[in-house]
Amino acid sequence: MYSIMIIGDNMDDVAKRIEELTELLNKANIDYYKYDNPTITDQEYDKYLRELTVLEEKYPDLKKDNSPNARVGGAVIDEFKKVVHEKPMLSLSNVFNESEIIQFDERIRKEVSNPKYVCELKIDGLSVSLLYQEGKLVRAATRGDGVVGEDITHNVKTVKDVPLTIKKTIDIEVRGEIYMSKASFEELNRIRKEDKVTLFANPRNAAAGSVRQLDSKVAASRKLSCFIYHLPNPEDYGIKTQEEALNFMSDLGFVTNPNNTLVNDVSELISFVENWTKKRDELPYEIDGVVIKLNSLEGWEKLGNTVKYPRWATAYKFPAKEVITKLTDIKFTVGRTGQITPNAVLEPVLLAGSTVTRATLHNENYVRDLGLKIGDYVTIIKAGDVIPAVIGVKEERRTGKEKDFEMITNCPVCGSKLVTSESGIDHYCSNKSCPARDIEGLIHFASRDAMDIEGLGERIIEDFYNLGFIKTIPDIFNLKRHREDLIELEGFGDKSVNNLLDSIEKVKGNSLEKVLFALGIRHVGKKTAKLLAKYYKTIDNLINAGEEELTNINDVGEIIAKSVKEYFSNPDNLRLIKSLKDLGVNLNYLSGSTDDKLAGRTYVLTGTLENYTRDELTKILEDLGAKVTSSVTKKTTGVIVGDKPGSKYDKAIKLGIEVIKEENVEKLIKW
Ligand code: IVH
Numbered sequence: 302m303y304s305i306m307i308i309g310d311n312m313d314d315v316a317k318r319i320e321e322l323t324e325l326l327n328k329a330n331i332d333y334y335k336y337d338n339p340t341i342t343d344q345e346y347d348k349y350l351r352e353l354t355v356l357e358e359k360y361p362d363l364k365k366d367n368s369p370n371a372r373v374g375g376a377v378i379d380e381f382k383k384v385v386h387e388k389p390m391l392s393l394s395n396v397f398n399e400s401e402i403i404q405f406d407e408r409i410r411k412e413v414s415n416p417k418y419v420c421e422l423k424i425d426g427l428s429v430s431l432l433y434q435e436g437k438l439v440r441a442a443t444r445g446d447g448v449v450g451e452d453i454t455h456n457v458k459t460v461k462d463v464p465l466t467i468k469k470t471i472d473i474e475v476r477g478e479i480y481m482s483k484a485s486f487e488e489l490n491r492i493r494k495e496d497k498v499t500l501f502a503n504p505r506n507a508a509a510g511s512v513r514q515l516d517s518k519v520a521a522s523r524k525l526s527c528f529i530y531h532l533p534n535p536e537d538y539g540i541k542t543q544e545e546a547l548n549f550m551s552d553l554g555f556v557t558n559p560n561n562t563l564v565n566d567v568s569e570l571i572s573f574v575e576n577w578t579k580k581r582d583e584l585p586y587e588i589d590g591v592v593i594k595l596n597s598l599e600g601w602e603k604l605g606n607t608v609k610y611p612r613w614a615t616a617y618k619f620p621a622k623e624v625i626t627k628l629t630d631i632k633f634t635v636g637r638t639g640q641i642t643p644n645a646v647l648e649p650v651l652l653a654g655s656t657v658t659r660a661t662l663h664n665e666n667y668v669r670d671l672g673l674k675i676g677d678y679v680t681i682i683k684a685g686d687v688i689p690a691v692i693g694v695k696e697e698r699r700t701g702k703e704k705d706f707e708m709i710t711n712c713p714v715c716g717s718k719l720v721t722s723e724s725g726i727d728h729y730c731s732n733k734s735c736p737a738r739d740i741e742g743l744i745h746f747a748s749r750d751a752m753d754i755e756g757l758g759e760r761i762i763e764d765f766y767n768l769g770f771i772k773t774i775p776d777i778f779n780l781k782r783h784r785e786d787l788i789e790l791e792g793f794g795d796k797s798v799n800n801l802l803d804s805i806e807k808v809k810g811n812s813l814e815k816v817l818f819a820l821g822i823r824h825v826g827k828k829t830a831k832l833l834a835k836y837y838k839t840i841d842n843l844i845n846a847g848e849e850e851l852t853n854i855n856d857v858g859e860i861i862a863k864s865v866k867e868y869f870s871n872p873d874n875l876r877l878i879k880s881l882k883d884l885g886v887n888l889n890y891l892s893g894s895t896d897d898k899l900a901g902r903t904y905v906l907t908g909t910l911e912n913y914t915r916d917e918l919t920k921i922l923e924d925l926g927a928k929v930t931s932s933v934t935k936k937t938t939g940v941i942v943g944d945k946p947g948s949k950y951d952k953a954i955k956l957g958i959e960v961i962k963e964e965n966v967e968k969l970i971k972w
Contacts, residue, residue: 312363315356319363322353326369330461331554366437367466376455376517384442384450388533390430390476391447392609393592393616397794399571405593405615406567413600419543420573421561423590423616424528426480427509429457431529436470438463443512447609456512456520462527464554473538475550477529481508482586485524500698502625502678504587526586529555535598542596563596574617581619590618623682624657625695626650630675631662631706633713634767635737639730641709641719643668644767645679645691652683656789659768660689665708666726672696674703683791712737739773740766742821746774750827751819752811755804756797775880780805809884812891813840816881820874823864828924832856833865840878840888844869899969900926905933907950908943910963921970933958941966 332340357364409416432440441457442450486504501507511523532546551557564570595613604612630646643662680693717732747754765771787798814834837843851862919929933952940953941961
């Protein structure tokens, strides 16, 4: 198709041939890299490149700015120059599920009617700003902190997808993503393994490591690619939509992603997301989500940006199934039964939208079976628990500096000897009053019959204890200090953390009997707590009560009185009460409290009840503050009727008193 021209030293001929070869090779590059459709063989390409190189070396003045040799790499810089972005390079907010996508669309709809979106693949690389003056690439920069980045022009010039000159001699800035294909990444790591140099963890790290090289030969050897997806100043070119911007940039010679799709509504948008969630592995490069951009640029103006993100776009992040990170230590925790659990301390890593720093290792055998050493690279997954699990070791990434795992023999909290379960698998602290068992007290404190903190169940308390967020009762009320950390945890978005913190705030207003029961004073059950609260009204009165005085209360015997006195003579417990007071927890009896939900009401029972004996139901109603009487009068609040009711039922009807069937009793007594 093409032939080598035999030329003399006629300067016009030389200039013409250089131009011809430059264009021919650039076209071949575009066909190969942009359209994935090679039009000349590799041998031909090399032959023309050699011819051009010889001519350029002989006549350097005739070398074109967009010569493919301008990319080869050779430029070495001393340090990265700082670059101030003319417009900040913003990042994107994230959404993680369908309902968050719908919420995003709803927020947009408040400002823009019938919004259309451009869905783009979220390329897992590093963002780059490319600046062209009069059609020539003059500067490439990293995002940096969004305001100031680093000049990486020398390296970016080696990226084949980045045009050195564009089709129009205009000034323009475009932004996109530099990335490494899966194939180039595999090949690079294969060679690095042979050379016994540290492997890159993923293509993104490899790409980032390549553009941050002072010597551009390194980047040139790394086979990087680039998709362009953003035009920061569309108004300069009369562009009105993201779709137009992408087409405009593609026409100028930039590589845009072929899968960019304009969708008409949120259901098409969700289909795009679902489709690529399934197909992501088929792509030759890694993506970590889908970027959703409002198509109308007028809408961009209306919605504006926060300091960090545009409000007109968001990124749907795929749930990462598993990630690899470094195990920096193994720490042991003691559960509420005294059971010892080894936990992986990890180099922070993003997994399914949250930063993971800990993972469970279950027990000693689990660690031994994995053959885990400290310093290993490990694979971790989220398995529906708050704390993820380590599931594998990357033995091939060992350096020889890893340390063997050693099982402990004494409790990490109280130092007591550990005992092994009969199965030989689990280890327990032998000290029945090991402080770590406080966890049991925390679970009781938050439980339904006690403070009733919605969302702070057994499992979460155990996890928060192991993560160090809640070690003592006051820590529960200080949990808001860890708000940011909590949001990062699996299953704890902004909303659920707010809900949890709200329920913690709410229970501060509980009546005294709930706090008394929650403290876990020996022999003080729910009923006794109520009696004490009703009688003494404030915790201070109770603290000051003498043992004998306590026994004066009906149903409070010597054993309970002694235990209460003992509890309040312990300075640790008094300190706890003071902390609770300081934290704003109510310590007074509130009449009409939840426990008293039936206070002032009078009920009559009649007929045979299926689920309760008369005595049982009477007790339940009385515990809730109601009176249970035997005859129906005008003052009766309701008559609870079972099977074959007697005359009391007739009387209730006659007096117009509420009749409550047994199936509705549950509703009445639930709180
Ligand atoms: S748009 C204001 N589009 O994702 C526009 N970003 O998590 C901001 N990314 O910093 C960027 N593919 O590095 C955009 N099609 C795409 C993208 C994309 C990958 C990266 C980019 C950005 C990060 C945000």
